[in-house]
Amino acid sequence: MRKLTIDLNNVAHNLDTMRKLVNSSGKQVKVMGVVKADAYGHGMLQVARKIEAEGVDYIGVADLAEAQTLRAAGIKTPILAWLHDPQDDFASAIKHEIDVAVSSQEQLLRVKKAATLAGTPAQIHIKVDTGLSRNGVTIDELEDLLIETKAAVADGLVQTVGIFSHLSSTGVKEDLAQIERFELALAMAAKLGVEFELRHLTASDGTLSYPQAHYDMIRAGIALYGLSPFSDNRAAEFGLKPVMTAEATVVQTKRVQAGEGVSYGYLYRTPKETTLALVPVGYAEGLPRNASGKAEVCINNKFYKILSRIAMDQFVVDVGDASVSPGDRVVIFGDCGPSADDLASAADTINYEIVTRIGSRFNREFIG
Numbered sequence: 001m002r003k004l005t006i007d008l009n010n011v012a013h014n015l016d017t018m019r020k021l022v023n024s025s026g027k028q029v030k031v032m033g034v035v036k037a038d039a040y041g042h043g044m045l046q047v048a049r050k051i052e053a054e055g056v057d058y059i060g061v062a063d064l065a066e067a068q069t070l071r072a073a074g075i076k077t078p079i080l081a082w083l084h085d086p087q088d089d090f091a092s093a094i095k096h097e098i099d100v101a102v103s104s105q106e107q108l109l110r111v112k113k114a115a116t117l118a119g120t121p122a123q124i125h126i127k128v129d130t131g132l133s134r135n136g137v138t139i140d141e142l143e144d145l146l147i148e149t150k151a152a153v154a155d156g157l158v159q160t161v162g163i164f165s166h167l168s169s170t171g172v173k174e175d176l177a178q179i180e181r182f183e184l185a186l187a188m189a190a191k192l193g194v195e196f197e198l199r200h201l202t203a204s205d206g207t208l209s210y211p212q213a214h215y216d217m218i219r220a221g222i223a224l225y226g227l228s229p230f231s232d233n234r235a236a237e238f239g240l241k242p243v244m245t246a247e248a249t250v251v252q253t254k255r256v257q258a259g260e261g262v263s264y265g266y267l268y269r270t271p272k273e274t275t276l277a278l279v280p281v282g283y284a285e286g287l288p289r290n291a292s293g294k295a296e297v298c299i300n301n302k303f304y305k306i307l308s309r310i311a312m313d314q315f316v317v318d319v320g321d322a323s324v325s326p327g328d329r330v331v332i333f334g335d336c337g338p339s340a341d342d343l344a345s346a347a348d349t350i351n352y353e354i355v356t357r358i359g360s361r362f363n364r365e366f367i368g
């Protein structure tokens with residue numbers, strides 16, 4: 001009734017595309033594949049297994065629970081988790097060889113305790129806030145954190161694998177100011193004699209925009225899923241291929257007279273005698289309710305606007321006099337239908353939100 005097709009071969013293609021892009025000038029830049037939030041709705045374990053098989057250098061997740069799930073499933077690739085609760089169990093993370101981001105003195109203290117408990121040094125990446133004002137240590141507090149970190153290295157409690165930051169993507173001027181601050185942070189670390197193997201700053205958007213800021217590794221999330229991080233560029237311009245297709249089957253069709261009200265609130269009334277097709281996908285599936293009247297779907301290679309209100313489980317399309325029958329395929333987004341970008345703009349949001357909020361009632365089918 002509802003199907004989500006995840007083309008893992010396209011994940012491999014997108015990984016390869018990003019790899020070639022960052023290594024085009026003979027540099028040796030590593031690629032982290034970001035699989036947080038169930039791989040942006042695509043299936044975390046399946047995507048992680050695919051990119052591990054493709055030799056991805058690192059896997060990135062937001063929190064330790066996600067990292068632990070990957071380790072429990074047998075993922076061996078280095079993993080970095082960067083968003084921690086004050087109660088998170090760093091000792092268990094260390095035992096499972098999960099790299100942790102350190103954003104404050106308090107976190108460093110907890111990591112040191114955990115390393116003592118685990119009997120193994122923690123692998124850390126210092127997270128610097130260069131201007132996003134989310135997690136990360138501010139430039140003002142960085143020096144103290146680096147001094148403490150250096151002492152912890154000398155005590156055999158931590159290994160400084162990386163130093164990283166994240167851009168706000170506000171505009172070129174703002175991003176360049178952040179790159180400058182990141183340079184400042186690197187210079188401060190160098191001066192204090194704290195060494196990092198991996199300096200990393202850019203996610204998909206920064207990677208595509210600022211070749212000068214690739215450093216030792218880039219973190220690719222949305223690009224891995226074949227979607228553009230920009231609202232005014234299509235993914236195809238970068239050689240990326242969409243991974244997710246959301247589709248359903250028409251479950252009922254009916255002939256109705258002119259003037260019939262359709263779905264809640266009668267946003268739409270039939271202008272003439274016509275055929276209505278019922279599709280079993282609603283906002284519970286992640287089809288945004290505020291895309292009512294704007295989003296389009298594709299049935300038998302023809303595009304139709306969803307003119308009536310999207311309900312929890314279903315929506316209705318006026319297909320006119322087209323021959324549409326129960327069982328016909330409806331593409332909500334992906335392959336021959338509209339793109340996740342089209343649906344995002346219809347719902348006044350970004351493609352990230354469309355794919356990550358895709359509902360659990362879709363049957364997932366993996367290709368590759």
Ligand SMILES: *Cc1c(COP(=O)(O)O)cnc(C)c1O
Binds near residue numbers: 203204
């Ligand atoms: C989510 C995230 C990424 C990936 O971002 P994309 O825009 O999807 O490439 C990279 N780094 C951090 C810190 C993130 O939180």
